[in-house]
Amino acid sequence: MKLKGIRVPHKKNTAHAAPVRIxxxxxxxxxxxxxxxxPAKPVVKxxxxxxxxxxxxxxxxxISAPVHSGVSGKVLKIDEMMTAMGFKVPVVEIETDGLQEVAETVKPPDVHDLDSFIAAVRESGDVxxxxxxxxxxxKLSVKDLSKLEAVVINGAECEPYITSDTRTMIDRAEDIFGGIELLRKYLxxxxxxxxxxxxxxxxxxxxRFLAERTDGVEVCALPSVYPQGGEKVLVYNTFGKMIPKGGLPLDVGVIVINVTTLAFISKYIETGMPLVEKCITVDGSAxxxxxxxxxxxxxxxxxVLESVxxxxxxxxxxxxxxxxxxxxxxxxxxxxLKNTNAIVAMDEKEAAPPKVTPCINCGACLNDxxxxxxPRAISRAYKKNEPEDLKNLCVDLCMECGxxxxxxxxxxxLVQTNKLAKAVLREYAAKQKAEKEGAK
Amino acid sequence: MNKLISSVSPHFRGQRTTQNIMLDVIIALIPAVIASVIFFGLKSLLVLAVCVASCVLSELGFEKLCKKENTVSDLSAAVTGIILALNLPVDVPLWQAALGGIIAIVVVKQLFGGIGQNFANPAATARIILMTAFSGTLTSWAVPQAFNLLPDAVTGATPLSMIAKGETADLPTYLDMFLGNTGGCLGETSALALVIGGVYLLIRGVITWHTPVAFIGTVAVMSLVCGQDALAQVLSGGLMIAAFFMATDYSSTPATKWGKVIFGVGCGLITILIRFWGNFPEGVSFSLLIMNILTPYIEKLTRAKPLTGGAVKK
Structure with missing residues (x-):
């Protein structure tokens, strides 16, 4: 049996648009x-x-990652900025010179065993x-390799609009299979x-064409229902096991890697060029x-918007x-950002917030x-501020897929309430833990 | 720089709204309304208009009085009005029909918090109250006169009252019962029209098959078990309209799939109990009301277990 999902508009307008460099x-x-x-610590001034x-x-x-420059130029300033998530982080501003001169340090890394492979992936700045x-x-730092049964490669790309992973699979299929060979060799x-x-x-x-010519690679065509690419859903639907609550894919014997990540790793081991540029889909009604x-x-x-x-x-x-x-x-x-795979710009009509009306208890949220x-019961428990109920309703399992x-x-x-409810539950759990320790 | 809208994901929402769900229900009720005009004449439209107007105006008035947001445009009051009208006999005094609308909206729906908050089905509850208060007029059934728009007032019996009295020889044919050419409330007699509406709701995804199949199935099976004419039991009385349009009301019935099955089976059992052993010939409305009360417990019992995937191995 497969986990269910919902039908969202696909809007894959750019599936046939090979990426162009701006x-x-x-x-x-x-x-x-x-x-x-x-956050990483700046080493330039x-x-x-x-x-x-x-x-x-x-x-x-x-748990951190190095950052590299994707342009040649001069550091204008090191400043602080507010991210979209609402955190203040240091930011390095670089004025480009347009020469795109490549640093001498960019050379294929020396990779000969698992440790050096993981070290190289770390140096690449990959996320x-x-x-x-x-x-x-x-993710690759698996303590006990015998527990690792399979690698699930995520090419589901279930979000509307986005096609950057699709393009990776079409344009850089060899890189993906290069990555598979690296994982086979070292992991x-x-x-x-x-x-x-x-x-x-x-x-x-x-x-499929390449998989037929490679040992142990299965291509699993999945129904186009959202959130097919969610880690838990993908692992269950391809590998048949449910990742436990609060656990990692490794708890069921797999690691999950995105296709573009895998293609990047392969290219990095080949060339030594760290993660400094991204292929992104630019779409949306505007x-x-x-x-x-x-x-x-x-x-x-x-x-980016100007460039298109x-x-x-x-x-x-x-x-x-x-x-x-x-x-x-x-x-x-x-x-x-490194993990940006699309920019979706919505016009006023598409962005207009919907009018919220009272819950009619139709059950669509819980059945989907x-x-x-x-989510209906979670909203009620959140409103009444009942962390014990939230715990029983497993709100911390929510992956916020929407x-x-x-x-x-x-x-x-509903997702917003789930997020808030998760915070309430976290606070409650922390308090309980503190009380427990205090009692000892 | 222009200000961008900031909000939490998802930034796409589905096409479904409360209003278009209610509109679908209204569309699904149109065949039953047409059937009521065919069998009971134009007066049925008058009853319908009075019920809808009474429901909508009650909602408007109550919300104005309580300084609440006006929710008439979500069409739920109109749906209640139509269903109430279809649950009344054509010769009901119009003031009683209007009173039914006020009871349904003000007492059953608004006093409990408005749309989504009522624990009982407004139309079913209003019908029960009217039936107990005005048992004379509410159980005087016009004899259907197909395609006679202005029929004479002739009253007769419903198939269920015939069965209750043991006059099974006078029962109309199955075809008449299926088409709706029998005595009864405005919109409950034509199984055909109600099934058409029900199938429309199923196709549109407004309701699921669980409740109607469980409800009608239970009535059929229990009739067979009790040695009664199962087909006559299924085709007569308020079973069809209740199974498709009232037992599927969102706010007063369980939202879980198994909950819907239990709800349907429970309604079926209570209906059979009242029909075969009770004082009334028909028990559908009471079965709905009793199961409505049990809904929170059924929901609790049938809530799906979240997919936690077992314990984390340490």
Whole structure:
């Protein structure tokens, strides 16, 4: 049995648009936190000349990632900025010189065993490119390799609009399979499952063609229902096991890697060019010509929109990522991050907030939740401030995919309430733990 | 720089709204309304108009009085009005019909918090109250006169009252019962029209099959078990309209799939109990009301277990 999902509009307008490289913007602003974990520490200072691929900030702690420059130019200033998530992080602003001179440090890393492979992935600055931004090397640091049964490769790309992973599968299929060979060699994995939604026939065909010529690679065509690419859903639907609450894919014997991440790792081991540019989909109702573009990390969204020919109308809402889980940016100066896979610019009509009406108890939210949660009951428990109820309702299991809010006819902010309820439960759990320890 | 809208994901919402769900229900009720005009004449439209007007005006008035947001445009009051009218006999005094609308909206719906908050089905409850208060007029059934728009007032019996009295020889044919050419409330007699509406709701995804199948199935099976004419039991009385339009009311019935099955089975059992052993010939409205009260418990019992995937191995 497969986990269910909902039908959302696909809007894959750019599936046939091979990515084009945009001209280098005048300035880039590279935030030091584009990953889950501690922000990186800048190692350049004002006035320094930097080159393409040069390290500008080093990882701080285990769950962190180094940051490199994607342009050649001069460091204008090191400043602080507010991210779309509402955190203040240091940012390195670089004035480009347009020469795109590559740093000498960019050379293929010396990789000969698992440790050196993981070290190289760490040096590459790679983070989960599917959107979550979890440093990839942490994922690959498997303590007990015998527990690892398979690698699930995520090519589902279930968000509306986004086609950057689709393009990776079509244009860089060899890189993906290069990545598979690296994982086979160093992680000793024998089984690889590539999960792709069936609305990408070209990508499936390409992956199948290569899979037939490679040992142990299965291509799994999945129904195009959202959230097929959610980690828990994908692992269950391709591998048949449910990742336990609060656990990792490794608890059921797999790791999950996004196709573009895998293609990047392979390319990095080959060339040594760290993660300094991204292929992103630029689409949305406000965009004149939807396109896939390759841009240096740190490019302002306004520069990206300009590079595709501007907007039909003033964008009213702009997102990092797709409409289901994307994050609304505060303004157009927000930079492209390592884990940005799309910029969706919505016009006023598309962005208009829906009118919220009272819950009619139709049950759509609980019947469409992929993890079988009851958002209606969670909302009630949250309103009454009943953390014990929230715990029983397993609100901490919620992956915030947005299905409940999408299907709600009353347009209630169910995901938002779930997020708030999760915070209440976290606080409650922390308090309980403290009390327990105090009692000892 | 222009200000961008900032909001929490998802940034897309589905096409369904409360209003278009209610509109679908109204569309689904049109065949039953047409059937009522065919069998009971134009007066049925008058009853319908009075009920709808009474429901909508009650909602408007109550919300104005309580300084609440006006929710008439969500069409739910209109739906209640139509269903109430279809649950009344054609010769009901119009003031009684209007009173039914006020009871349904003010007492059953608004006093409990408005749309989505009522624990009982407004139309079913209003019908029960009217039936107990005005048992004379509410159980005087016009004899259907097909395609006679202005029929003479002739009263007769409903198939269920015939069965209750043991006059099974006088029962109309199955075809008449299926088409609706029998005595009864405005909109409950034509199984055909109600099934057409029910199928429309199923196709549009407004309701699921669980409740109607469980409800009608239970009545059929229990009739067989009790040695009664199952087909006559299924085709007569308020079973069809209740199974498709009233037992599927969102706010007063369980939202879970198994909950809907239990609700349907429970309604079926209570209906059979009242029909075969009770004082009244018909028990559908009472079965709805009793199961409405049990809804929170059924929901609690049938809530899906979240997919937590077992314990984390340490």
């Amino acid at each position: 001209s280098v913007p005048k300035t880039v602003r590279i935030p030091m936190s584009m990953h889950i974990g501690k 004002r006035g320094d000349r930097v080159l393409v691929g040069q390290l500008i900030a080093e990882a701080d702690g285990f 989960g490119l599917g959107g979550a931004g979890f440093p990839t090397f942490v 000793k994995v024998k089984r690889f499952i590539i999960g792709i939604e069936n609305n990408k026939p070209e990508a499936i065909e390409k992956m 965009v004149k010509e939807p396109k896939n573009v390759i841009v240096p990390v740190g490019t302002a969204i306004s520069d 020919g501007g907007c039909k109308s003033e964008p009213a809402k702009v997102l990092y990522g797709g409409p289901m889980m994307g994050i609304a940016v505060p303004d157009l100066s927000a930079p492209i 939740c992929p993890l079988r949660l009851d 299905c409940c809010s999408f299907v709600c006819p009353a347009k209630r902010h």
